Amino acid sequence: MINTTASVWKEALASRYEETVAWRRHLHRHPEVSYEERQTALFVAEKLESFGLEVTAGVGGHGVVGSLKNGAGPVVALRADMDALAIQDEKACEYASTVPGVMHACGHDAHTATLLSVARAMAEHREEWSGEVRFVFQPAEEVSPGGAQAMIKEGALQGVDRMYGVHLWTPIPSGMVAVRPGPMMAAVDDFFLTVYGRGGHGGMPHLCTDAVVIGAQLVQQWQTIVSRSVSPLQPAVVSVGALQAGSTQNVIADRAVLKGTIRSFDPAARELLRVRFETILQHTCAMHGAEYELEYRVGYPALVNHESEAERVRRVAAGCFGAERVQEADMLMPAEDFAYYMKEVPGCFVLVGAGNGEAASYPHHHPRFDIDEPAMLTAGELLAGLACDALMNP
């Protein structure tokens, strides 16, 4: 069953699709990394103003908030993230990044273009809704502490009753929508560690404290945290992403640098991971007479969707696209600072399929990452539909 409001958004977005693609490609050519989204924010603010929105820039860094009001009613917020990644674009296409070492490898350019297209459609079709739609363009999603917390602190969610966000997702085929109630994306903590031993001659190890041996033991010992300490029924990850020590074959390394990421869903499991990680670190170093310096960076909490809002997404998506195009999303170990919004107001984060088996088949954060551009129409229609539904059936 296709409802009539849905077809208003479908038509409005489709009739301006080429412009949405042009915006996305412009942003794709000019990516800016987290906390440096100056030109992107200017581009967004200028467009929103031209659609007649009330615009506030510089919210929580380079965040931009556009407010569209139409009489009395609830306030519904829609969010797009704007930042790119420090990755060299390896695509050979006319809209490849022009900035060396920086690339939109997560699709945030398309999130931004999509939300702009929704803002314009909703500004042009006020007869479909009443209340306020708050368009939240967030900087710095990719790097903790992230832009969401800062925007909340500066009042971006003031008065907001419901909030929705989408992530275009290439592992899911374009045209599909994936949603789940409850926990959806993991809590993430990162560690940055230096172990200090004592260097010396490779032939006289008894006079040294070998940081290579200690580093290697730590990596092995930490593997027991998930396999032996955390309940097998709890999702958890301990990944050591970097282990650097030593310089050549006949010198005992005096220090080892280790970096990694620790992920979980359950707050008790998150605490257990931290305690076990540090206990193993402390005792392994003590055993060898080494010292260490640890920065344990607490990152985003787990993203938990509100049950009734996930149900709304399912219903609205089925109304727009048909129930056969709506699937249950898996829980994912990547993190997302949309989690902070979900601690403040009821809402839901949704995955919109953006893979097409051709150019758009690479995973997120890959140097050849691309999206299936028509997925922006699916995402836009869903966001407009959700906003309308939440405004008219709060």
Ligand SMILES: [Zn+2]
């Ligand atoms: Zn990303």
Ligand SMILES: [Zn+2]
């Ligand atoms: Zn992303």
